[in-house]
Amino acid sequence: MPDMAQQRAMGLDFAGFDLCLDAHRGRLYGIAYSILRNHADAEDALQGAFLKAWRAWPRLEDRSVAGAWMTRICVNHCIDHRRSLIARRQRDADAHRDAPAEARFQAELIDFDRAFAKLSRRQRAVLTLHHHHGYSIDECAEILGCGSGSVRTHLARAIARLREEMTR
Amino acid sequence: MKRTRVPTDSEISGRLAQYLDITNGVDVPPRIREITAMSLNDRPHIARLLLGGGAVVALAAAATAVLVVAAHQPHRGPVAVGSSPSASASASARPTATPTPSATANPTPLPTPASTAGWVTVSDAAGGYSFAIPPSWRVSGPCTSPGQAPGDPEAYEVVVGPTPSGCGADEADGILVQSYAGSSAFSTPAPGASGVTATTVTVDGIRGTRYYQPSSGCISTDYQYVFFTGGRVYQIYTLGAAASSCSVTPNPPIQDLSAFMEMIVTQTWAFHG
Numbered sequence: 458m459p460d461m462a463q464q465r466a467m468g469l470d471f472a473g474f475d476l477c478l479d480a481h482r483g484r485l486y487g488i489a490y491s492i493l494r495n496h497a498d499a500e501d502a503l504q505g506a507f508l509k510a511w512r513a514w515p516r517l518e519d520r521s522v523a524g525a526w527m528t529r530i531c532v533n534h535c536i537d538h539r540r541s542l543i544a545r546r547q548r549d550a551d552a553h554r555d556a557p558a559e560a561r562f563q564a565e566l567i568d569f570d571r572a573f574a575k576l577s578r579r580q581r582a583v584l585t586l587h588h589h590h591g592y593s594i595d596e597c598a599e600i601l602g603c604g605s606g607s608v609r610t611h612l613a614r615a616i617a618r619l620r621e622e623m624t625r
Numbered sequence: 626m627k628r629t630r631v632p633t634d635s636e637i638s639g640r641l642a643q644y645l646d647i648t649n650g651v652d653v654p655p656r657i658r659e660i661t662a663m664s665l666n667d668r669p670h671i672a673r674l675l676l677g678g679g680a681v682v683a684l685a686a687a688a689t690a691v692l693v694v695a696a697h698q699p700h701r702g703p704v705a706v707g708s709s710p711s712a713s714a715s716a717s718a719r720p721t722a723t724p725t726p727s728a729t730a731n732p733t734p735l736p737t738p739a740s741t742a743g744w745v746t747v748s749d750a751a752g753g754y755s756f757a758i759p760p761s762w763r764v765s766g767p768c769t770s771p772g773q774a775p776g777d778p779e780a781y782e783v784v785v786g787p788t789p790s791g792c793g794a795d796e797a798d799g800i801l802v803q804s805y806a807g808s809s810a811f812s813t814p815a816p817g818a819s820g821v822t823a824t825t826v827t828v829d830g831i832r833g834t835r836y837y838q839p840s841s842g843c844i845s846t847d848y849q850y851v852f853f854t855g856g857r858v859y860q861i862y863t864l865g866a867a868a869s870s871c872s873v874t875p876n877p878p879i880q881d882l883s884a885f886m887e888m889i890v891t892q893t894w895a896f897h898g
Contacts, residue, residue, distance in 0.1 A: 471661075471663055471666070475661050475662050482653060482657060484649075486653045486654075487651060488649065490649070494648075496654060504656070508665050569643075569644050570644065584645070585645060588638075588641055588645060590649075602864065603847060603864070619637055619641070620632055623637065623640070
């Protein structure tokens with residue numbers, strides 16, 4: 458491992474990045490799991506996201522926004538990761554949807570889990586960020602790199618889809 | 626027992642809160658807990674990047690394209706935004722070819738082309754459309770994306786651009802084309818929100834809407850075309866750069882392909898529904 462002087466010369470900051478990881482990894486894993494809905498994908502996606510973040514870390518000038526910055530990397534990486542697996546997911550889609558919900562869910566949440574599974578990854582991301590983590594519409598748009606109108610649409614469609622599924 | 630009544634907003638919110646408490650509270654597995662800057666830095670390609678100063682080359686996943694790509698013959702004149710319907714295009718028999726892969730992580734600004742001459746045609750039979758792209762561009766997809774459209778689990782997606790990153794790449798990677806059954810569009814800017822402009826357009830005889838939402842803070846400029854025909858929705862969109870004042874920009878700057886998207890949609894697009 459390079460010493461501190463070498464790290465600075467190379468634009469590296471192991472300790473700073475580790476502090477950021479420690480502060481946010483639990484929250485980010487929860488977000489990844491909520492978007493991808495299984496541990497294997499969440500782990501893979503988050504590893505890739507952390508790698509991407511470490512690669513870009515020297516270019517982050519304002520460390521006070523590191524949490525939001527890393528959230529943005531992770532959310533988008535999870536969405537992309539899911540997409541890269543889409544062919545396999547589609548092949549397994551029916552079996553996946555019909556599989557019994559994991560035992561951790563109480564009985565009344567099993568149906569909700571199935572409904573949540575039918576949302577798109579962007580819809581899941583927006584619901585998680587906005588409803589659980591309290592990000593505003595504009596903050597969600599910044600994280601997802603889309604327009605605030607798109608976020609509102611994702612939210613509205615997600616709730617409508619949940620309502621439709623819960624009605625059945 | 627199945628529900629037979631429509632749940633209220635508060636019931637949905639309550640369930641959602643319960644559910645997200647669980648999914649966001651899962652234990653972090655050891656594999657993630659043990660990640661440190663040092664362990665990441667030990668990855669060979671990252672060490673090379675950070676310590677060797679070498680250029681990054683993004684190795685895009687091999688596209689599983691089953692699209693028909695052929696030399697593009699301008700089959701009809703430009704269709705002006707807001708103009709009357711033009712004669713519809715017909716899909717001619719086309720030889721197949723594989724898009725030429727190219728990859729670079731840091732795109733340089735692209736000059737806006739003068740015409741679509743020499744472009745190659747991309748035809749998606751399942752999606753029911755075709756269009757043309759510059760010959761050096763790559764095609765990513767088509768992918769079948771479940772859950773993109775409400776009530777319709779299947780949306781065909783294609784991303785085209787200089788360097789789209791694999792099947793199902795994002796609109797930040799190029800120009801994203803979606804086609805799905807339905808009568809309402811997925812994810813359009815909300816009319817009236819933050820300067821959204823919606824303009825009526827006619828392309829290949831089909832009326833549609835062009836949305837434009839300017840950049841605001843870290844939010845990228847959003848360009849979209851939406852058409853409804855034959856019981857399907859067609860959405861074509863791309864993103865422009867976020868404002869230069871944005872400090873939360875971990876990804877490489879988005880390459881603004883809006884000028885290309887205008888040419889693709891207004892000069893080369895055809896519906897085959």
